[in-house]
Amino acid sequence: DTAVSQTPKYLVTQMENDKSIKCEQNLGHDTMYWYKQDSKKFLKIMFSYNNKELIINETVPNRFSPKSPDKAHLNLHINSLELGDSAVYFCASSPRWAGPSAMNTEAFFGQGTRLTVV
Amino acid sequence: SQQGEEDPQALSIQEGENATMNCSYKTSINNLQWYRQNSGRGLVHLILIRSNEREKHSGRLRVTLDTSKKSSSLLITASRAADTASYFCATATQGGSEKLVFGKGTKLTVNP
Numbered sequence: 001d002t003a004v005s006q007t008p009k010y011l012v013t014q015m016e017n018d019k020s021i022k023c024e025q026n027l028g029h030d031t032m033y034w035y036k037q038d039s040k041k042f043l044k045i046m047f048s049y050n051n052k053e054l055i056i057n058e059t060v061p062n063r064f065s066p067k068s069p070d071k072a073h074l075n076l077h078i079n080s081l082e083l084g085d086s087a088v089y090f091c092a093s094s095p096r097w098a099g100p101s102a103m104n105t106e107a108f109f110g111q112g113t114r115l116t117v118v
Numbered sequence: 119s120q121q122g123e124e125d126p127q128a129l130s131i132q133e134g135e136n137a138t139m140n141c142s143y144k145t146s147i148n149n150l151q152w153y154r155q156n157s158g159r160g161l162v163h164l165i166l167i168r169s170n171e172r173e174k175h176s177g178r179l180r181v182t183l184d185t186s187k188k189s190s191s192l193l194i195t196a197s198r199a200a201d202t203a204s205y206f207c208a209t210a211t212q213g214g215s216e217k218l219v220f221g222k223g224t225k226l227t228v229n230p
Contacts (some may be wrong), residue, residue: 004160016211018146023230034210035220040222041155041204041222041223042220042222043161043206044220045217045218045219048217052135056217090160090161092161106151106163106166107151107161107208107218108163109153109160109161109162110160111159112158112159112160
């Protein structure tokens with residue numbers, strides 16, 4: 001059983017297209033995230049959702065729009081793709097949002113979606 | 119903003135040797151976590167150490183935390199070829215929202 005699953009695993013598309021990446025977790029977690037890993041392997045958080053509500057938006061361009069239809073799903077839609085969007089996008093989840101004063105739980109990551117914009 | 123900085127960036131050792139990776143961070147934390155990433159795969163959680171802990175063990179892993187120096191180390195003892203991967207430290211910052219801030223990682227190669 002896959003705990004955090006993302007689709008597709010690979011995505012090759014042309015500039016200016018619109019694409020979506022889907023993420024689902026079957027762990028019953030309240031919190032889900034999107035991270036971007038660039039070519040130098042640097043991981044940066046993009047969004048965090050807790051129980052379908054946006055908690056964190058790390059100055060990501062408006063072309064990126066997350067959608068959480070329920071707490072088990074967090075999809076990422078990207079409009080008007082640019083070359084610089086090429087990266088590996090990881091979805092992750094964690095058991096609970098412990099509030100602003102603590103976070104004592106680990107994150108579970110999906111296998112990643114390698115996006116290549118040509 | 120980037121929080122953790124691992125060093126070395128790359129480490130190559132022989133099977134059976136110990137591997138030590140270090141992580142430094144800038145702000146106060148609630149906990150620090152280490153993750154492993156095999157090539158082309160997602161990240162896997164290894165171990166979490168809270169800010170009031172100084173050392174933690176899990177199997178062949180030993181993690182230390184020095185909050186006065188804002189640094190942590192991950193020691194893998196008796197390394198195996200299967201330990202070859204990138205290792206990342208991640209910090210959960212105090213007073214912040216629910217997120218982990220990752221460093222750039224150490225690429226470990228264990229030669230058979």
